[in-house]
Amino acid sequence: MEDVLLKVNNVSRHFGGVYAVDGVSLDINSGGIWGLIGPNGSGKSTLFKTILGLHQPHGGEIFFKGQNINSLAPYKIYDLGVVNAFQVPRLFPSMTVLDNMIVAARQQQGDTLYNSLFKRRKWQEQEAELIDEALRILELIELERYAFAYASELSGGQRKLVEIARSLMAKPTLLLLDEPAAGVNPVLGKKIFEKLHELSNDGTTFFVVEHRLEILFEFASWIYVMDKGKRVAEGKPSDIVDEPAFYQAYLGRA
Numbered sequence: 001m002e003d004v005l006l007k008v009n010n011v012s013r014h015f016g017g018v019y020a021v022d023g024v025s026l027d028i029n030s031g032g033i034w035g036l037i038g039p040n041g042s043g044k045s046t047l048f049k050t051i052l053g054l055h056q057p058h059g060g061e062i063f064f065k066g067q068n069i070n071s072l073a074p075y076k077i078y079d080l081g082v083v084n085a086f087q088v089p090r091l092f093p094s095m096t097v098l099d100n101m102i103v104a105a106r107q108q109q110g111d112t113l114y115n116s117l118f119k120r121r122k123w124q125e126q127e128a129e130l131i132d133e134a135l136r137i138l139e140l141i142e143l144e145r146y147a148f149a150y151a152s153e154l155s156g157g158q159r160k161l162v163e164i165a166r167s168l169m170a171k172p173t174l175l176l177l178d179e180p181a182a183g184v185n186p187v188l189g190k191k192i193f194e195k196l197h198e199l200s201n202d203g204t205t206f207f208v209v210e211h212r213l214e215i216l217f218e219f220a221s222w223i224y225v226m227d228k229g230k231r232v233a234e235g236k237p238s239d240i241v242d243e244p245a246f247y248q249a250y251l252g253r254a
Helices: 044-051 074-080 097-102 113-118 120-140 156-168 186-200 213-219 244-251
Strands: 004-015 018-029 033-037 059-064 082-085 174-178 205-209 222-227 230-235
Touching: 004 044, 018 044, 018 059, 018 205, 033 044, 033 186, 033 213, 044 174, 044 205, 074 082, 082 156, 097 120, 097 156, 120 156, 120 186, 156 174, 156 186, 186 205, 186 213, 222 244, 230 244
Parallel strands: 018 230, 033 205, 033 222, 082 174, 174 205
Antiparallel strands: 004 018, 004 059, 222 230
């Protein structure tokens, strides 16, 4: 039996009388790229924010590695290994790319006052290790030459890549990506997914919202379809294209 990493069980989230997420259930197993698709307003981003703890569910349960995370604060969910990369990159423009990368690392020794004052050697050693790790990830996405450039100097596509790379600095078990190929040319979009596929072979699981279906379907192992707050279909990409609910969601007809 495959290992269920994330279980969303009959989860709902409403705003007033409008249900943005309405009784959604899905499982994400360890490994690979998992897709979440649907037209604008179908509830995909709200579901992501609910998983991340940015919204509290009004019904149902969310489990990560068997632990109920419904009531956990976002930073505690982050500490468990559930990490998010924003659709619109939120880099610190006046900091270098390298510094933007390092700030995302979890459990830094110098974060506490005591360690910063009395365990200088310990946090300096860790910082050196983090620099090496950040440079390795930047090399993976072929942006190592921009390590000491300010984030404000990057192009839109480069910022998108650094946003994803920064999230990898947290060594996530599960990485949620909201439209990683949005706003970039098709060649770069495919390149991003090729990198995600490589990283998925190293143990990181990706759960991806994406409107560039031709790219997502090439790399995802399983697809969930949402429409009007509900999960209306699921399956392998080759099966989804023959699913009437898929066409109903996007075209309004089967």
